[in-house]
Amino acid sequence: MTTDPLAELRDWHLPDPVSWWPPAPGWWIVAAGVLIALALVVHLWLRRRGRISFRRAARRELERLGRKLATDGDRRRYLAELSRLLRRLALARYPRDQVAGLTGDDWLTFLDATGGAGDFSDGVGRVLIESAYRPADQIDFDPERIATLVVQWIEFNATLRGER
Secondary structure (H helix, E strand, O other), X not given: OOOOHHHHOOOOOOOOOOOOOOOOHHHHHHHHHHHHHHHHHHHHHHHHHHHHHHHHHHHHHHHXXXXXXXXXXXXXXXXXXXHHXXXXXXXXXXXXXXXXXXXXXXXXXXXXXXXXXXXXXOOHHHHHHHHHHOOHHHOOOOHHHHHHHHHHHHHHHHHHOOOO
């Protein structure tokens, strides 16, 4: 009598489920690529935000100075603080040895060369150095024109920094 050879076989069974860990090498490569891309995007975003904040902070300070001039009317202080603002911005943008020692006409020439287009030395910006030597009641200038010149200088330098 012959026995059925199929009767000795075991019943069929499912394979073990595929584990999610550890991932295949291809997934490691994809994860590394995503992390690198994310780090690059964050880096570029932070750089752009820093550039924009240069312009935004300068404009905010300029507006604060304008409000202070409107309330107290101290024209000499307004011009001194405006000059300090320009110097701080120049020190942030240009090498210290190129900016720190500049005074008088050299300072105005620097401002013209870096975005003033001649309006500091030969225009309304001249009051920045002349106001220090005049009595307070003889300081005459148009605050809007000088503020516009400063904004022009800020915008020019913001463009050089790669801001839009």
